[in-house]
Amino acid sequence: MNYFATLFCALLLAAACAFNCFGQDTAAASATWQVQKYDLNVTLPQIEADRNMTVKAVLSLKNVSAGPASTLTLRIAPSAEISAINVGGSVADFTKREEKISSGASLQRIGIRIPSVQPGSIVTASVDYKLNIKDNSGVGTLSPLYSQFLPLSFWYPTPNSWYFARGADYAPVHISVAAPNGLTVVSSGSGSADSFDQKLVSQPFFAVGNWDVVNSNGVAVFVPKGALADTAARSAELAALASEARAFAGNLLGVNVDVPLRIVGVRRGSGFSSGGTVLIDEGIFRRQKLDSQTAMNIAEAVAKLYIGGAVAITGDGQGILREGLPRFIATRFLEQKYGKEIAAIERMRQRTAYAAVVSRDSPLATVAPLDDYYYPEVANKGAMVWGLLDRRVGSEPFTAALRAAIKDGQIDLPEMRKTFTDQKEFLDYMLDKVTDMNLLVGLPQISGGETKVALRNTGGVDITVNITATPESGERITVPTTIRATSFGEVSFKTTAKIARVEIDTEKLYPQTDYSDDVAPRETTDSDLQLAVKKSFDKQDYPNAIKLARSVLRDYPRFDDVRILLARSLLGANQAADAGREFQAVLDEKLPTARSLAWANVGLADIASKSGQNAQAAKYAEEAIRADAEYGASLAARNIRTKINFATSPDESVKAYFSQFDKAASANRKADLDLMVVPGDATKFANGIAGQTEQWQTQVRQIDRIDANNVWVETTLSLKLLNKEPESGMTVYRLTKVGGNWKLSSVDMFEVR
Secondary structure, eight states, X not given: OBHHHXXXXXXXXXXXXXXXXXXXXXXXXXXXXXXEEXXXXXXXXXXXXXXXXXXXXXXXXXXXXXXOEEEEEEXXXXXXXXXXXXXTTEEOOEEEEEEEEETTEEEEEEEEEXXXXXXXXXXXXXXXXXXXXXXXXXXXXXXXXXXXXXXXXXXXXXXXXXXXXXXXXXXEEEEEEEOOXXXXXXXXXXXXXTEEEEEEEEOOOEEEEOEEEEEETTXXXXXXXXXXXXXXXXXXXXXXXXXXXXXXXXHHHTOOOOOOEEEXXXXXXXXXXXXXXXXXXXXXXXXXXXXXXXXXXXXXXXXXXXXXXXXXXESTTTHIIIIIHHHHHHHHHHHHHHOXXXXXXXXXXHHHHXXXXXXXOOOTTXXXXXXXXXXXXXXXXXXXXXXXXXXXXXXXXXXXXXXXXXXXXXXXXXXXXXXXXXXXXXXXXXXXXXXXXXXXXXXXXXXXXXXXXXXXXXXXSOXXXXXXXXXXXXXXEEEEEEEOTTEEEEEEESOOSOEEEEEESTTOOSOOSOSGGGEESOOOSOSOHHHHHHHXXXXXXXXXXXXXXXXXXXXXXXXXHHHHHHHHHHHHTTOHHHHHHHHHHXXXXXXXXXXXXXXXXXXXXXXXXXXXXXXXXXXXXXXXXHHOOOHHHHXXXXXXXXXXXXXXXXXXXXXXXXXXXXXXXXXXXXXXXXXXXXTTTSHHHHHHHTTSEXXXXXXXXXXXXXXXXXXXXXXXXXXXXXXXXXXXXXXXXXXXXXXXXXXXXXXXXXXXX
């Protein structure tokens, strides 16, 4: 599960909280305490049923306020049970209270009275506590074979809230983890066995699991033990990408950072990175090639090793630096490695993500992590702003100015604004105002010996963009023009040929409230071109979907998501040969999405099955299933495999497991069901069965091995719950081997009706 899709759900809960985010009980929007170093010693439980992690946290804290401080406030997860706090070598009394984040979420706020600490002075506080984990999630997981604690699980005490407008606490970290025998500990920084020292400013995190480690190009790649794919080739590819991204960022910024790079395949929390360690979806090791999201995650993780790692970020508006600048750098790297057309697609995805929240955003200089649109805005609009600034001043001057600004090892937004004083009007608009720009283009009008087109700029800053006219002959004519702020303009093309299409800002440089009216005649009312095609596809209006998809691919030929919709529409219109060529084109792409890879295999499996090529159909279906990229694609692949009566090798131990599970479920024996489930993983499912089941019968149909310790089991489930009609359908379970026995880890599909 992607870190930025699940971990940030915690941030979305914070929208109602706009207070109590500071180091002391004060309404001032500034911190009192700043962490100088975290020293964390973690002991994971040795007993499977134990859901408590024991931690001793030692924090070195500096009073960064203007006056003496006699109170210290720490924040931590509500489930933390604190046994003792020691400040400056003495036992300290403390009080606990709830700090509401939203109606459904909160932090635990620890108040401590301490001897007065003068400004600039440092004090050491140690906290002993246990952290209870009821249910596993993408940010906090505690299980016999895999544990993971990321910053937004709030697993460690810290003075400034993770939702503080000026940013959470970042500092050097020492972390030591006592893990169950046979498991490997991963964090960031230099380390050996179970201990890591991170000298860069970062946030504490760690993961513990069962991996095979492949070292390549100076990068350590952690592959789930016993993964089936050609892990050596995939690991080398990932390591090469990270190594090249490191060289690119180092050369761009003029900074040398000697920190180990680690790429860790995980089931949950992919997309998170800190201090040179990046978590990626374990599915990458089962896929045919590297996907675009994984490539971007790695490139951004490396950029953040410099921006926000080696170079500390402080102050208001830090999101555009911490998130937007690394995304800008990562996209430039992908452009160098894969070409301009691939980078254009990545930029399209970024502006589409921002367009989804543009109607309710805040100025970049003041938007805070409390806002549910924070990350879509600061990362995507932020990257666009840095790209525009680079374009306006020139790449070499921009890079030179950036290098000068970060030379002292820290940066903030006011410093960046001073660095580009000649761009004050542009930066004031982009940073201090919400997006109100909409660029519009009118229908071409022939006048004399030329064709004129009316333009409009509703934004508060002058813009210079390219305008492209496409005559019916297909040859494009592009001219640059400047349109004044909140004004109209006009551009002339030296032709009287009939123009079929005209477009403003063809490179889509500027953040806008609406991109659909950049084209005349207007082709869609959606800023999201993929969504526009999908609407017709979902209505089974295949002719219109095909027409619109082809118009999008005319301008963005590497847009694999739209090419998949084109292929699926062609298949729906019974044009199998054309569909097959489009599906294969997606598989041949340089950097497709994982979702596109899965659907391309589904489409080719469907075509093969309809032509009686069952062996080939099974091969494509299994590729889609292994990719595990999207629920719909995986379900479609399994249905095709069932239709052609393809069978995987049986496993008697799996069948025996479900025989026992059926008996326990039918007898409503909750205690027995609990023993058959990985603690914290599928407890809600097991709890929902116990006490209301009249009939529960499982027939194992297919078994797909994931790695040495995990399998997917596809079954037909027949059940009857109390006061309900009998139901049946497909279910797909993930089983994990714990201590030599299978246990239920998750229910990945439940198509029981």
